[in-house]
Amino acid sequence: MGVTEKHMSRDKKKRPPAGQFITTQFNSLLGWARKFSLFHYPFVTACCGMEYMSAACAHFDIDRFGAGWTRFSPRQSDMLLVVGTITHKEAPVLRTVYEQMTEPKWVVAFGTCAVSGGIYDNYAVVQGIDRIIPVDIYIPGCPPRPETVLDGLLKLQEKIQHQDQDWRWKKRTY
């Protein structure tokens, strides 16, 4: 420690120390920052919630990937996890929650019911949440194992890194 400081102070006058600047594009810098600070809102309705709890807790620890902070308010979160079956009665609630979230926002369909209705092909269940809101990542499984959830999260991060960051907060059109 002492040696380094002495070395640094001696060299300071001669030339600027290395590592003081980086070259990047603002788009990828913003993507890098966004993908590791995902605040998620778990819209937990059904069975998949159990696996969501497992993924979020100590054994699998979603925090390792920068998505550890669960916000229970849609206004404070930017990743909407739709965990479980969405029935026709629940659908307007989900739509409201999605619209309350501020841009930028991403939606994860967690489990087969959210992806496609799953085994509940009947009068009561919405056949996939992409009929109501746009979806970024689909995680299959009934329910998905926590490893699958983490894999889906990594894929979402990759998507965020490479997308057009929309950093002037333009109005999104669907």
Add this chain to the structure above:
Amino acid sequence: MPTRIQKEARPDTMLLNMGPSHPAMHGTIRIMLELDGERILNSEVEVGYLHRGFEKTCEHRTYFNLLPYTDRLNYVSPLINNLGYVMTVEKMLGVVVPERAQHIRVLMSELSRISDHLTCLAAMAMECGAFTVFLYKMKAREFIWDVIEQTTGARMTTSYIRIGGVRADLHTDFDVVLKKAVAETRGVLKDVHGLLDKNKIFLNRTRDVAVMSPEDAVAYGWTGPCLRSTGVLYDVRKAFPYLIYDRLNWDVPLGERGDNFDRYLVRMREMEQSLRIVEQAAARIPKTSPALTAGGIEPSAAIRDSRRRRVREAVALSPNLEGSEEYRYPDILASDKGYVVPPKEETYTSIEGLINHFKFFMRGHGIRPPKGDVYFAVEGGNGELGFYIVSDGTDRPYRLHLRAPCFHIVAALEQLIRGRYVADVIPTFGSMNMIGGELDR
């Protein structure tokens, strides 16, 4: 359309909506509160946000095929739901289940009960602000799910308990994993007792809050830990013993006051009793299975060798990966032809076996119980989990009704929170263990 509470509300009060998407309403339920300041004058509970048409769907599935739907009723303890449905059908058919399968069923349903209670209390404690308890209990649940996964091949939705027995035998390492899970769970229970039992904040929010009298509890149709917290001794495992429960040594913990704290404490004590049952069942299980002596080479070694030579040795697969081999049948599945999946050796090698296979799986054939109706109940995580099946002699139930324990428990929520504060809704609701899949079906 105005609801009841909107019509009845006094003009000077405030209506507040809790749910269906609310941080403290785990699961989907909507509670409309009529408030005078912080005090709840009146409330209305609206259910049905997770109605997935379970009962109607079952009328279009064969008795064998509708098993996966029962996994998703009380999704915290799927194996008990499997057991309830399967034993109802077995009662109709009169199937006798082998001794070893009965022990495995008891083991699995008690492990599920522990995971159910752990999840309920974890959510309840988290909503009261005790996040440490939540993390500890989830840790214990993972160890229990390790046992379940090793045995059934799935973590949650297992479809493991089949008509006539169970799907696969226990793994050879079962005892090791079970011992670890039991030890870890005991440790967590001890920690949680230390964290919560004398915790002033927790006690203030739960002690003497939402007190239920035994008379009201019975009148509402409460069962399970919630009923026992009021001091009423009713446990399906003791009152109408099934499987091997009457041969094991265990107690039914009872509460005294019927408040939130008693509901918490009864669940904690029940987990200790479940661990006792698990240990006894694991010690008494008949050691006759070939799985315990099964040898063979590792699958990876077999694949490697198969590139050079024909592998003739047996391959040691996990029992839940194997199919329905005939030599396992006497231990874990009933021998009745037509009620259980025919052995694969016969299906692939003989014409009679192939016909048996087709007869089992073809529409209009398969399991066809006699005409009539039957009700059977097991002790689920929340209480008496009953299945009522009406059969018209075809391969599909004419009507299937589920007696969901938490439906009756949630029905009393309006009475329990009347006159209390808004903050009391959260521990009260948490201690009830509302499970959407079971409540709304």
